[in-house]
Amino acid sequence: MVHTIRLVLAALALFIFIGPRAAAQDDKVFRAVTPAAVEATLKDLKIEFKKATSKKGDEHYFDFQRETYRIRLTHFSPQELMLDCVFRGLPVEKVNQWNTVTKLARASWHKDSTGEFSILEYGLDISGGATAGTIKQFITRFEDELKKYDKFLGANLTQDVILAQVTNDALENIFKTQGINYKKKLNTAGVMMFDFAVNKHSLRLYNFGGKDLMLDAHFKKISLDEANRYNLNRKFIRVVNYRGKDVEYTALECNLDCEAGATEGMIRHWILSFGEDARHFSEYTQKLQTAGKQ
Amino acid sequence: MKPIVLIVGALLFAVLIPLRAHSQGKVLRSVSNDSLEKILKGMDVKYQRGERKEKDVSTTYFDFTRGSLPTRMYNYGNDLWLESTVDKKMTLEDVNRWNAQAKFSRLVLIEQKDKVTVSLEAQLDCLGGVTEAAIKQFVNRFDQEATKFSKFVK
Numbered sequence: 001m002v003h004t005i006r007l008v009l010a011a012l013a014l015f016i017f018i019g020p021r022a023a024a025q026d027d028k029v030f031r032a033v034t035p036a037a038v039e040a041t042l043k044d045l046k047i048e049f050k051k052a053t054s055k056k057g058d059e060h061y062f063d064f065q066r067e068t069y070r071i072r073l074t075h076f077s078p079q080e081l082m083l084d085c086v087f088r089g090l091p092v093e094k095v096n097q098w099n100t101v102t103k104l105a106r107a108s109w110h111k112d113s114t115g116e117f118s119i120l121e122y123g124l125d126i127s128g129g130a131t132a133g134t135i136k137q138f139i140t141r142f143e144d145e146l147k148k149y150d151k152f153l154g155a156n157l158t159q160d161v162i163l164a165q166v167t168n169d170a171l172e173n174i175f176k177t178q179g180i181n182y183k184k185k186l187n188t189a190g191v192m193m194f195d196f197a198v199n200k201h202s203l204r205l206y207n208f209g210g211k212d213l214m215l216d217a218h219f220k221k222i223s224l225d226e227a228n229r230y231n232l233n234r235k236f237i238r239v240v241n242y243r244g245k246d247v248e249y250t251a252l253e254c255n256l257d258c259e260a261g262a263t264e265g266m267i268r269h270w271i272l273s274f275g276e277d278a279r280h281f282s283e284y285t286q287k288l289q290t291a292g293k294q
Numbered sequence: 295m296k297p298i299v300l301i302v303g304a305l306l307f308a309v310l311i312p313l314r315a316h317s318q319g320k321v322l323r324s325v326s327n328d329s330l331e332k333i334l335k336g337m338d339v340k341y342q343r344g345e346r347k348e349k350d351v352s353t354t355y356f357d358f359t360r361g362s363l364p365t366r367m368y369n370y371g372n373d374l375w376l377e378s379t380v381d382k383k384m385t386l387e388d389v390n391r392w393n394a395q396a397k398f399s400r401l402v403l404i405e406q407k408d409k410v411t412v413s414l415e416a417q418l419d420c421l422g423g424v425t426e427a428a429i430k431q432f433v434n435r436f437d438q439e440a441t442k443f444s445k446f447v448k
Contacts, residue, residue, distance in 0.1 A: 160321040160423060212397065224386035231393075231402045235373060235417045238400040240393040255397045260431035263321055269422025 029129045032078035035060040041135050042073070049073075069146045070179030073139070079127040081135070083142045087153055088177040088264075089116025094156045098149065105145040115173035120149045162261040165210035168192045174267055198275025201282060205271070213256040215271065217278045219285050221248045226288055230281065237277050252281045321423040324371045327354045333429050334358070360437045362444040363414070367433070374418040374429065376436045382447055383410050392446055399439040414443050 030037075035051075042049050042062060049064040060075040074082045083105075090098075092109045095118055099106050105122040122142045126134070163170055168184070171194060175182045182196040187206075194205040206214040222230075227239040227250060238253045254277065256262065256270050322329070327343070334341050334356060341358040346368070356367045363378035384403060389412065392401040399416045416439065418424065418432045 162321075162425060214397070224390050228386055228389060228403050231400055232404065235375070236419055238393050238396070241390050242394060257398055257428075257431055257435055259435070260427035261425065262428070263423050263425075265321070266422040266424070266428075270419070273419060273422075 027131050027133065029131055031127055031129055033075070033081070033126060033130070033135070034078060035075050038062060038073065038075050038081070038135070041132060044132075045136060045139065047139075065179070066143050066146070068179065069143070069150075070181075071142070071146075079125060081124040081126070081138070082121060083124075083139065084119050084121045085142075085146055086177055086179065087118045087120060087149065088157060089173070090118050090153060090157055094152075097156075098152055102145070102148075104141065105149070107149065114169045114176060117173060117177050118153075120146060160263050160265065162263055163258075164261050166207065166213060166258050166262055166267065167210055168207055170264070171205065171207060171213075171267070174264060174271070178268060178271070180271075198272065199279040201275065201278040203274065203278060211257075211259050213258060213262075213267070213270070214253065215256075215274045216251050216253045217274075217281070219250045219252065219281065220289070222250050222285055222288055230284060234277070234280075236273065237281070239281070250285070252278060321425055323420055323423055325369060325374065325420055325424065325429065327369055329426075330356065330367070330369055330374075330429070333426055334433075337430055337433065339433070360433075361441050363440040365436065365440065372419070372421050374420065374432065375415065376417075376432070377413050377415045378440050378443075379404075379411050379413045380443075380447065381409065381411050384412050384447070392443065396439065396442075398435045399443070401443070414440060 038060070039049075039051065039062070042064065047064050047066075049062045052061045052063070053059070054061075058077075062073040062075070064071055064073070069085050071083055071085050074084070076082060087107075089111075090107075090109065095107045095109045105120050108119050108121065110117050110119060122138070122145060124130070124135070124138045171192075172182070172184070175194065175196060180196050180198065182194045184192060184194050186192055192207045194207075196203055196205070201217055203215055203217050206216075208214065221241060222239075224241060227241055230239045231237075236254055240251050240253060242249055242251055254270070254274050256267070331341075331343070339358045339360060341356040344355050344357065346353045346355055354369045356369075358365055358367075363380065365376055365378050368375040368377075384401075386403060389401045389403050399414055402413045402415060404411050404413055416432070416436050418429070
């Protein structure tokens with residue numbers, strides 16, 4: 001009984017002393033924020049990020065993922081912060097329509113060699129004074145804006161334009177607006193390959209002349225019997241064992257026949273579904289390994 | 295000058311309109327059995343429609359033969375499945391060899407109580423969107439795969 005009372009008193013003491021202290025820290029007003037302070041705030045919010053700095057060293061970038069959105073927080077100066085996220089392209093009139101109805105974040109229309117895309121941006125000027133709570137709210141509010149903008153895109157954008165040929169530029173645009181980082185390279189046969197990751201699995205997309213796309217992921221070799229069993233129970237994919245120069249491995253593969261044309265939506269869905277397939281197959285191989293050790 | 299402008303205009307119209315029409319093909323995210331029948335009829339495929347019942351689930355299938363192998367197409371609504379089952383005893387090494395060279399199909403070894411068969415299969419995911427042309431291509435491509443496979447197993 002005495003022990004319980006002590007515990008309750010200790011909890012109350014923590015609530016009384018630590019609570020206001022944390023709140024006080026959140027309420028401390030500052031008029032400049034260092035990159036280190038931004039970093040600390042992100043850590044405080046339990047956001048995993050990658051940090052980079054501009055060549056001149058005057059701007060600092062913090063890239064992180066919230067749900068399906070890849071967000072960049074830019075520290076332009078101790079008084080200026082900006083959040084942005086790249087989205088699919090939208091007719092400029094629609095971008096303008098968004099900007100006329102939205103309160104906080106603004107959208108901008110862009111075009112580069114890969115095609116059209118839009119960026120949702122949200123700036124914060126702290127020269128008038130801000131607290132740690134302001135920055136946390138800045139990030140939280142941006143997440144709400146991202147969802148609203150995504151919904152707006154869905155309602156105003158048709159993904160059903162059929163591409164007679166899937167160009168490398170079209171693929172790059174899909175990656176970029178899907179928030180997927182990629183590296184591209186040409187293989188010796190002249191096939192463009194895109195290396196990227198979905199669900200933390202390394203995937204490779206091959207573009208065979210815009211008419212045939214292939215995705216693959218490599219895994220530690222499993223037996224042919226296990227590969228066959230997996231093929232028997234799953235749709236859309238193919239598990240194959242290969243003998244490389246030095247190593248044998250198992251590949252998970254999937255082709256998309258674009259001979260009759262493909263839409264952007266089909267390709268996006270195909271890529272993301274394969275990411276899910278890679279996760280599923282990875283779990284399958286791990287279970288096999290665990291069972292093998294026992 | 296005016297006739298030339300008209301001729302160029304007419305040529306541009308002739309070139310651009312079909313492309314535009316092609317780009318506006320209807321995109322479906324699930325395929326009805328009626329749509330499938332219409333597509334198969336449009337391809338001059340003679341088929342037989344049937345139902346596979348498993349517990350409370352009923353799946354419509356279409357049996358037809360084009361080229362070398364009898365084929366069954368299942369309509370799961372959000373995806374289509376094509377398969378040709380062959381009574382052929384193959385090793386897993388041979389199955390893997392096919393899968394390593396195939397692009398638009400896969401081969402699966404099925405061991406039942408008293409016999410071993412192989413199933414040549416392909417699936418079309420319709421959730422991301424699919425056109426009538428893509429479904430026709432799916433059927434035609436499988437036909438090509440089946441022809442290649444017939445040579446492979448000889």
